[in-house]
Amino acid sequence: MLLNVVLGLVIPIVLGCWILRKNLKLILIFFPLGVATSSVANNIGFNYFWRLLPEFNNHSFSALPFDLGLFPMAGCLMIYYIKKHRAHPWIAVFVTAFVLTIVEWIAKESGRVLYFNGWNIGWTYISYLLPMVIAYGYSTIFFRVFKSYN
Numbered sequence: 001m002l003l004n005v006v007l008g009l010v011i012p013i014v015l016g017c018w019i020l021r022k023n024l025k026l027i028l029i030f031f032p033l034g035v036a037t038s039s040v041a042n043n044i045g046f047n048y049f050w051r052l053l054p055e056f057n058n059h060s061f062s063a064l065p066f067d068l069g070l071f072p073m074a075g076c077l078m079i080y081y082i083k084k085h086r087a088h089p090w091i092a093v094f095v096t097a098f099v100l101t102i103v104e105w106i107a108k109e110s111g112r113v114l115y116f117n118g119w120n121i122g123w124t125y126i127s128y129l130l131p132m133v134i135a136y137g138y139s140t141i142f143f144r145v146f147k148s149y150n
Contacts (some may be wrong), residue, residue, distance in 0.1 A: 001054055001062070008065035016073035025088040026030070026076050033138055034072025037131040042067055049119035053112050066095070071082065074100055075135040083143075095137050104128075 020026055039060075045051075045057040054062060078096040082089050101124050107113045108121070 004096035005065045009069035010075040012069040030076050031072045034075040038067040051114040079139045093132045100128040101125040
């Protein structure tokens with residue numbers, strides 16, 4: 001579990017906060033959405049499609065560091081990249097989902113993630129793509145609504 005905490009929580013939070021140190025508002029605004037979408041996806045997935053080592057009675061407990069670190073920070077960094085560098089939003093969404101899928105593929109190949117019930121790396125990509133689309137859609141709505149208040 002220490003490995004999950006270090007790789008899934010500590011490193012992403014430290015690196016993300018360092019990269020976003022001049023844009024901490026992005027973390028305050030979008031990080032909770034990332035935690036929520038990640039938690040929902042993992043709670044469904046752990047019951048029907050995958051396992052992450054080490055296993056506990058509550059199967060999703062292993063993913064808690066990732067739900068509170070890597071996944072929401074990835075969404076924040078994606079939104080930052082879109083806004084700061086004027087990146088094409090859909091390319092950023094697809095690339096972010098792809099990078100997260102590669103990270104999970106490495107974990108799967110090393111035996112830390114186990115799939116069942118027909119789950120595969122393609123479904124994994126879709127499971128990362130959907131929350132990134134939600135994050136981008138939410139950010140678009142958020143910036144339109146609050147732009148009108150300035």
